[in-house]
Amino acid sequence: MKATNRSAGLARIFSPMVALALAVAAFAPTAAFASTAANTTIVNTATVNYNDAGNVAQTAVTATASVTVTLVASLPLLSSPPAVPGASQGVPTVLTYTITSTANGQDTYTLGSSVVSSNVGPATPTFPASIQLGGTTLASAATAGATSILVPYDGNVSGAASINGLVVGNQIMIGGNPYTITTITKNASANTATIGIGAALSAGTAVAAGIVIGQTATFTVTVPSSAVTTGSSGTETVTTTATSGAGTTPQATPTVITISRPTLTVTKTVSTDGGTTFGATATAAPGVSLVYKIVATNTGTTQAQAVAFTDLIPQYLTYVPNSGKYSTAAATYSTATAVADGAGGYTFSANTVAFNPGGATGTVAGSNGVLILFFRATIN
C-alpha cells in the first residue's frame, strides 16, 4: 500500500516532467534509431552505504548483475544491378550485388535468386547459398576527420581479430560511405573496441552513438543466357533475395537482361565486268570469267561467330583456282583480301567452294556487320 502511494507520488512529480521533456526534445537532435551492438555486456553495479545505530558509517556493499545484448535480425540493404541490354545468347551474364547489414551484430543471410524468362528458354541462376555479414553499433558519435570509430566490446577475448564478425579488410558503412577496416583494438576494461578505418571520415559525416555500423560486401549471381525462342531477342528478369531472421528482402528493382541472338541474311550476286559491278542476274558469253560475291549480313544485335560459307559451283561453270578473296567490310573484288586455295580456311574441293575462316574474320558483328566472299568461275 505504501509502495503504491510512493509510485503515485512519483507519478505526480513526473507528470510536469513529461511536458518539459517534450519541450526539450524539440531542441535536442534525436537519433532516428539507437541500438547497442550484439554481445555487449550491460553491467549494473549497485552500492549500499549505511550507518549503524550510532550513525557510524559501515563498509559499503555492492552487487552486480549483467545483461548480454542479443542480435536483433534486420533486413539487409540489397542493391539492384542495372539492366543488361546487350546480353548474347549463350554467354552467361554475371550480376554483381552489394549487400549491407543493418543488424546490431553478425548474422547469416540466405540468398535466393530466380529468373522469369520471356521469349527465351528457362534459366537457373547460380549464386552463393548464403553470406555472413558482421555488424556493430557506435559507442560514441562518429564525426568527420576521425580515422577510427568506437564500438561496444563484444565480450570475445579470444577472437581479438574480430568484433561481432567484422575483421580487418572488411568494408563497413559509416554515414552512408564505405570504409575498409584496417585495425581492431579491443579494450575489455572500458567495454569498448576501436575500429581503425585507415582514412578520415569524409566531410559532413556526423553519425550519432547507437547507430548501426554494418558490413557491406558483394556477391555475384551468374545467369545463363538461354536460347531465344523466336525473333532476335528475349528477356530474363532476375530477382535476388536475402533472408534473415527478420524476413526476406528482395532487390528493389528486378534486373532485366535482354538476350539477343545474331540473325544472318545472305545475298549472292554476280559480276561480268571483273568484279566492279554486281547484279542478281547477268548475261555473258561462254569463256567469260564471272566474279561471284556472297555477302552475309548480321541483322541481329549480337555478334555471330564461326560464320562459314559453302557454295557448290553450278553446272557449266569451271572454278578459277586461287581466285578466292574476302572482306569484313564493303569491298570490290580488287580491294578484297586474296586467300589461296587451302589457306585461311578457304578450300575448293568436290566442286564446292568453302570458307570457314574462324577467329576474328569469322566473327560478324551485330547491327549489320558483314563477311563477304568473292571467287571466280568461267562459263564453259
Next chain:
Amino acid sequence: MIRIWSPAPRAFIALALSLAAGASIAKPRLEIAIAQAREVVEGKKTRMVPIQSASPGDVVQYTLTYANKGDEVANDAVIDDPIPKGTTFLANTAAGEGAEVTFSSDGGKTFAAPVRLSYEIRLPSGEVQKRIATPADYTHVRFLIKQVAAGKSGSVAFRVRVN
C-alpha cells in the same frame, strides 16, 4: 541461607556483563542483491521473467533486494546505482517501499528530486541556459532508506530500456 546463595548473584552479574559486552559489538550488516527481469505479457496477465540477455529496445527491470543480516538497525542506507551503460532510464519507474528516490544527471556528483534536476547548455548566441534534465539524462538513481531494522529486508526497483 544467604551465603549459600551468594555466588548466584555474582554469576548473574558476570552473565549480565557478558551480555553487555555482546551488545557493544552488535552491528547492522546489510546485504544486497540485484535481479534483472523482463516483463512478459501473457494475455491479460503480465509476469516478470528473469533474464541473462536482452535485445535493444527491451525494457529491463532491476530489482535491488536489501536485507539487514546484522543484529542492529541500519540507518540511512543509501543505495546508489549508476544507470547501466547502454541503457536509458524510464520515467516514473524507480520506487521502493519506504525509499526516497533521487536522481543524478551529472555522473553521481549531485542528487536531487526530478523537478530540481537541471543541466546547462550554451545556446548559439553564447547565452547559457538551464534546462530541466529529462529521464534520459539521468546517470544515477539513488534510494534512501532511513532505517532497516535487524532481520528486515526490502526491495527497490527501476526500469531501463536497452539502447
